[in-house]
């Protein structure tokens with residue numbers, strides 16, 4: 001589960017993750033929520049998913065915009081865990097009416 005993905009595997013799976021892009025060894029996205037409480041609810045929902053997965057995002061919070069950075073520190077790059085967490089964050093973002101803007 002924690003083997004590094006090939007470049008092809010990453011780009012093929014990114015096609016199903018609108019708003020996410022690759023920056024070196026990480027997947028990144030900016031997500032704009034309708035307001036600050038919605039942004040914090042999104043962070044809380046993502047925290048629950050991250051705990052379940054034992055896989056944790058780096059998050060920058062600025063008013064209603066959150067920026068996300070996913071990588072697998074233990075493996076030194078991108079694994080399927082990052083792809084899975086990106087999907088879960090996107091689902092939580094949609095539930096809050098937030099917009100992913102890359």
Ligand SMILES: C[C@H](O)[C@H](O)[C@H]1CNC2=NC(N)=NC(=O)C2=N1
Nearest residue numbers: 054055056057071072073074075
């Ligand atoms: C010991 C523990 O399972 C590891 O440190 C987990 C915790 N959360 C993690 N989160 C992320 N993003 N990458 C990891 O390699 C990682 N490792």
